[in-house]
Amino acid sequence: DQRTLVLLKPDTVRRGLVGEVLGRFEAKGLSIVAMQQRTIDGELADQHYAEHVERDFYPPLRTFVTSGPLVALVLAGEEAIEVVRALNGATDGRKAAPGTIRGDLSVSNRENLVHGSDSPESAEREIGIWFPGL
């Protein structure tokens, strides 16, 4: 099975939506390989978002993802990367389709509840960052 790295970002934890969001992944049939709640520092945020550190939107994103506890997960299943991204919906919660996590539960481009790896290469890179040795 394919593995993917998923984050339930600090807005998910703050809003009490961990159960709701995790439940959607479980109900879909993905399995939880690893799961940890933690508060990260800016350095880990920079590693995770290496491709975005130079972007205009990055400084407030960095502040947001370090603002409180988040839940990091490794999920596995057939085509898990694509399945998770379909469940997550478009980046901007205002534009994400109803029925998706972001479409149903977020109205923000930044505080959009979830992250999912976008390719097998980024999944393995991100799993190495969040769960070294897994």
Ligand code: ATP
């Ligand atoms: P993720 O990688 O978190 O699954 P994504 O692939 O939909 O989301 P990216 O383009 O990789 O989105 O951006 C990473 C994250 O940066 C987004 O999830 C969002 O939190 C934030 N972000 C992206 N674009 C913007 C923007 N224009 N304004 C504010 N925040 C943004």
